[in-house]
Amino acid sequence: MAQDNTNVIDQPEVMQPRMVSIEISGKKYDVPEGITVIKALWYTGQEVVRGAGCLGGFCGACATYYRTKDDPKVRTCLACQMAVEDGMSFTIMPPFPARKAIYDLQTLKDPKQDLFNLYPEAPLCRNCNACTEACPQKIDVREGVWKAVFGDFKSVSEMFMDCVMCGMCTPVCIADIAPNLVALYVSRAQGARFTEKPVGLDARIKEIQEGRYNDEWKKLLNMSEKELADHCATVK
């Protein structure tokens, strides 16, 4: 491979990592600038069991509180998706004991009313907006809770498609609502009860059950290896 520098991206931070001072759960460490919060844990010699999951920003296992230098504002992030900077202070959030309602979607009589039985705290939102500010996925959580209460399940299901269930909206709620769990119920109800049934899907299931493809299968599965390969090559 050509070793000239024409096609090399500048990354001074990688070549000469600058060490920065951070605080992990109140304890000071020096780590290379720019590594992710989760890597900072490994770098400082910590065994991670809780607080790591997909490492790709999808599972919500690594919900973290952090604060940057001299800023009083405590923010939230996913530890696998956040780079450390000088003066940063963070703590991985322990599992929060939120109450999840138990339900059977198929037998609920009126899912929009049942919301108030399953999550009676849902309509008690006092509009403080802390949940929205706590969301690392930038979902307008407060708006979602209100829409759920007013029965606009469709909008909630769309707004919360980004939700990784990290649960950081929950400990901040002064009305003890678990917005992510409310939204999950609402989204599932929307999918199971208020979304049109796809007729094409039912038709295909019926076709398969009635053996519509049996002749094709018989022909295909009785082919020699060579015949099968040749046949496959004709399908583009």
Add this chain to the structure above:
Amino acid sequence: MDIHALQQIVHQTRDARRKQTIPKFSPADRDQLIHKYHPDYRASAYRPIRFGPNADEKTVVELAALLEGDSLITDEMDLTPQYTTDVLVIGGGGAGCAAALHAHHAGAKVMLATKLRLGDSNSVMAQGGMQISVAPEDSPVTHFIDTLKGGHMHNDHDLLKVMVEEGPSIAKWLIELGVLFDRQADGNLHVKKGGGSSKPRLVTCSDYTGLEMMRVLKDEVLNQKIQLLEFCAAVELLSDEHGQCTGAIFKDLDNHRFVVVAAKSVILATGGIGRLHIQGFPTSNHYGATGDGLCLSYRMGAKLAHIDTFQYHPSGAVYPEQLVGQLVTEGIRSEGGHLVNAKGERFVNELDTRDVVSSSIIRECEEGRGIRTMSGRVGVWLDTPLLDAEHGPGTVEKHFPAMMMQFERFGIDISKDPVLIYPTLHYQNGGVKIDTNSETNVKNLFVAGEASGGLHGRNRLMGNSLLDLMVFGKRSGLTAASRAASMSHGKLTVQHLQRFRADAKKHGNVSGVTSPMILPAYTRKVS
């Protein structure tokens, strides 16, 4: 050079490239390319397994060592069970949840154990979608043929036929559970075309298909009050005097105690091997993807299939450093995103199968047409802004919100600038050999999902994994549950370990490792 300066060539060549069509490789050219550049053909990365059911067959050195590794469990251990159940599911991803739900629904007493939290898995990260032949112009037979071609004709026909035929009823089940698949205006499922497929067949939930499915499945496992054992890693299986599987031993990762569970049957749904970093590759896999199920079943005498072939997903992020190895969804190529080398040229039909696209990216980079980073990585551009140019402004943001957010966190707007990518270790094509009920050659030991082998041949087709999880999770769960009604619990022994250890001794006890690995050793050691 500044990254923006290097990206200019992608912007400059965009309009010219849009007029180009790149033909797919002929079968002969394709084979030649793969043999020369695909990591599966790097002989020095492989060695024969010394003993056990797959003795003398080759696999990557990282896996061979673990398969030959010793167990944490001694012969003298007290095997009095703390828990007794009908069906023991090990693994909390898509296959594990599906198996547990179906076994529970069929009336069995079910326990689901997982070494991290319920749902922490690769399934939750699946972005591209799930292949199900629902379009009128499509059929299960065509799905079968596409998959067979993708797998280089090595797929197990029986497993594959079962999967494609059960696909539509799986979609129906998930919809009834509340999964919100994307729809057409007429209410039918919207399908996208995936790499290596002749028809549009990917059902999706924007680029959060796996996340949406897992949110729902996890919630349903909790609603059904299925007994959970979280943060408990399986370290050994149990067998009776006939060598049949009768339970498992776990290590509780919180208090480091052993937990013995007696079961009438065990379903291993332990996923893949990305965190072994085979051949030094970064990976798109989750923290726990260390191939535990392979080691456990191998010691029990279960045969593995296609254990020498792995999938390197063409588009793993290379820049910024924080995202190295993480997936840039194939959906971007499905919607027309080009792969572009340092000279501004396309070099492969972006919708060819993953092994072909990965091989061609490696070729470009090895022949000096890659873009390098100062940390020693190399890659090619994926022209993401092209999607907005092609389908209108806002397309990237609307169709790939997860992708947008991941890069935005590091100040990169993928709707305006192309991203640098290189193949990342993504999937274990093979695994423990199973039959159509998902059972191994060890009686009452089932394996479902990525840990199983045979279905995908030598290269898994995009979108077939999520379906695999649901179909074989279901079949294992139903078979295990129906058997539970008419059988009693077997003896709890580790006799299989004595056999395994005798074998290991005959071959000089050379592995030197304890397996399964449980979690990768990322913690920095300071001497």
